[in-house]
Amino acid sequence: MTQLALRSIRKSYGALEVIRGVDLDVAEGEFVVFVGPSGCGKSTMLRMIAGLEDVTDGTIGIAGQDVTTTAPAKREIAMVFQSYALFPHMTVAENIGFGLKLSGLAKEEISRRVDEVANTLQISPLLERVPRELSGGQRQRVAIGRAIIRQPKIFLFDEPLSNLDAALRVQMRLEIARLHARLGATMIYVTHDQTEAMTLADRIIVFNKGKIEQVGAPMELYERPANTFVAGFIGAPS
Numbered sequence: 648m649t650q651l652a653l654r655s656i657r658k659s660y661g662a663l664e665v666i667r668g669v670d671l672d673v674a675e676g677e678f679v680v681f682v683g684p685s686g687c688g689k690s691t692m693l694r695m696i697a698g699l700e701d702v703t704d705g706t707i708g709i710a711g712q713d714v715t716t717t718a719p720a721k722r723e724i725a726m727v728f729q730s731y732a733l734f735p736h737m738t739v740a741e742n743i744g745f746g747l748k749l750s751g752l753a754k755e756e757i758s759r760r761v762d763e764v765a766n767t768l769q770i771s772p773l774l775e776r777v778p779r780e781l782s783g784g785q786r787q788r789v790a791i792g793r794a795i796i797r798q799p800k801i802f803l804f805d806e807p808l809s810n811l812d813a814a815l816r817v818q819m820r821l822e823i824a825r826l827h828a829r830l831g832a833t834m835i836y837v838t839h840d841q842t843e844a845m846t847l848a849d850r851i852i853v854f855n856k857g858k859i860e861q862v863g864a865p866m867e868l869y870e871r872p873a874n875t876f877v878a879g880f881i882g883a884p885s
């Protein structure tokens with residue numbers, strides 16, 4: 648089943664056209680990775696999917712519903728950024744539970760779900776700490792916890808690991824793969840890290856100047872890049 652349908656998406660900032668006609672279907676449970684040079688529109692595309700930014704033209708469908716003008720909170724999407732954006736004065740438990748508090752869920756139920764999410768991410772011993780007492784990797788886990796607890800249909804990750812050191816990046820990459828297997832959720836993941844793209848993706852979407860240059864499974868792109876631009880991004884010798 649198609650979970651996300653992007654149709655003829657365009658986006659301009661004044662005279663600057665940054666997305667120039669993007670069409671893409673993402674299947675339920677699929678792990679899709681966006682790659683492409685800095686400034687090609689990857690983050691803008693994610694923000695439009697999340698509803699944080701209006702589209703200039705085109706439509707966005709989620710699970711068969713047109714959500715092009717639907718408010719972000721009603722899209723059943725959660726986004727994880729590279730800068731962790733945790734509330735500094737709240738504990739880990741409060742940070743993770745915050746979104747549910749707004750939804751009016753009972754305190755006991757929130758607490759139960761926070762415990763469950765913390766268990767999944769292996770951060771249960773950290774629940775009473777505040778963000779400044781956490782390492783970078785632990786903070787990123789909390790940020791992911793805040794996304795998971797809302798049980799979204801679609802997760803959007805914008806270079807979530809790029810602030811972490813190499814060893815931690817490897818560990819977190821494996822955890823994201825495990826999370827995907829466990830939740831079965833649809834994931835759209837932006838990265839400039841080839842290893843992340845090759846190992847996480849069901850399909851890689853190569854962007855260039857606001858358009859899709861090529862779409863394919865990692866090995867397809869690796870073995871048959873459409874041009875030297877794609878080859879440069881996937882790492883095949885060109």
Ligand code: ADP
Pocket residue numbers: 660663665683684685686687688689690691692
């Ligand atoms: P990427 O994530 O692929 O690096 P972005 O989506 O951040 O690219 O940016 C795409 C283009 O849109 C860039 O040229 C950027 O400067 C421009 N851009 C992004 N956001 C805005 C904005 N709010 N106002 C004007 N230009 C923007």
Ligand code: MG
Pocket residue numbers: 689690691805
């Ligand atoms: Mg970006």
